[in-house]
Amino acid sequence: MKSYRADYVFSIDADPIKNGIVTVDDAGKIVAVGNQPPPDAPVEQLSGILCPGFINTHCHLELSHLKDKVSKSTGLVDFIRHVQQFRNVDRSEAIEATLKADAEMYENGIVAVGDISNSNISLEAKKQSKLYYHTFIELFSFLPENAKTVFDNGLELVKEFKPLSASITPHAPYSVSKDLFKLLREYCETHPNLISIHNQECEDENKLYRYKTGKFLELYEGFGIDISYFKPQARNSLQTIIPLLTNKQKILLVHNTCTNLKDIYFIKRFDRQINWCFCPGANLYIEGRLPKTELFLEQGFNITLGTDSLASNTSLNLLEEMRLLQDQVPSITLSRLLKWGTINGAQYLGIDDEKGSLTVGKTPGLNLISDLDGFKITADTRVKRIA
Known part of the structure; x- marks a missing residue:
């Protein structure tokens, strides 16, 4: 001892x-x-x-090779373009970067990670790691006709990560069709399946849902995606998708950069197991702004912290994320920040019997x-x- x-x-x-x-x-x-x-x-x-030890509830280990390659303060839509531009590299290079990022998190006192994956690139690092990982296999498809194929492919990728902890999850409101949300909700009725979804990272996401305007229209056009079927909803993205999400599983809403008080009150009308995750380093890197953190403090929700990826942050250090939030809202105590960075994340991931x-x-x-x-x-x- x-x-x-x-x-x-x-x-x-x-x-x-x-x-x-x-x-x-x-x-x-x-x-x-x-x-x-x-x-x-x-x-x-x-x-x-x-x-x-710290619990990092939002990371993208497979994007670690993009460190210092994506420009800062471009806004989310241009950030997505840059990630797609630089994402494809030699597989061995990408795997080596995941191993280094995993080691960095270990050295920074992180003991468990909720990690987003679109491929099996991070699998080798996770099998070797001293950290606990839950892998979120992310589903993308804003085209209704592709929903079933994308959903089935996601389930196949989950199998590759077993016996490690893994689930399928929607990427974001602007990249998941109502049909795909429906398939996921039906699956969650009968399968244990943690949900983590990128939420309101930029105003353009709300503009898309309220008015069908904004830079996402340019993004879809650039990717050759026809969204003529999509009709504006006259409400923010979060208010639109909450009814589409399951009430059987825990849900993590990540980033929340443009979430407002009306969104928070809207959520309270629904029987959903909502958790919030803040990644201030990534918010500043991409959008140059932070969420209105003070709006969430006394609302009774579980709050967790994440680092996001090395594509959108300078390091994978949860203590630095705490510092950024403390600087933004000086009234946040160290005790509260540590709770967000430890037991709250452990409870969301379902590992609070061992961690947190x-x-x-x-x-x-x-x-x-x-x-x-x-x-x-x-x-x-x-x-x-x-x-």
Whole structure:
């Protein structure tokens, strides 16, 4: 066993402990948390706070080879064009990049990841990884006639990732037809199937659904996709798709850059298991703006954090995502940010029996956060994996 004392221990499931001690065994299982070490156990003194390993609920591991290749602040539609332009590379290069990205997340204290995949490129890294992965096989088709083929292909790709945890999921409102949403909802009635969907990353998504205007029309035309069948809905994209989503499975709405209070209130009218995921680094990289985070704080929803991909972020560091949100809304406490980055993500992924809090019997990982300004994260604050 090993015992570590720090200035504070944030176990997440209890109040912070000043001069707290965490004891773990060789397998990383929590043996004790408190102010007293087990008998005859040497204690290593650390400077900073101890907390559980981080849970990254939104990443695209297979896009890791696009690091520094996609321009910043272009807006989502041009970002999509650039990703498609640079996406296809030698398979070995793409796989090598996934291995490096996985190692980066490990070093940054991440212990579990909800990862988006459109292919099996990330499979090798996930099989070798020390991290827990749930893979979301993403479905794309805004053309109704392609819905069944795309859905069946998605199920086949899920099989390739088994026995690792995996599910099929819609990509985004602007890329999934009502027919494809219907197939997915029917599947979710009888199969365990976590959902993660990109939501309202830009105003053009809402413009498409409200008025059938905006830059997505140019994108479809450029890709040779005829959406003449699509009729404007006179409401935002989120309000349109919520009735199409299942009430049997947990749903993660990711990004939410342009989600407003009316959208939030609209959701509350429906019996849906909604979770929100914020990826501020990617929001700034792509759109140069952040969600109205303060709107979500007291609404009673589960909030999680993600890094998005190296195509849309400079690093895979959940502590940096916390700092960006803290800078945006200074009233957000460190305790709340750590909860978003640990137990909330674990609960969404269904692994909170093992991860997310420093609870005796769990194997949540153990992170040391140092160089804080009191309980504020600064540009100098660092995270180090301890166990």
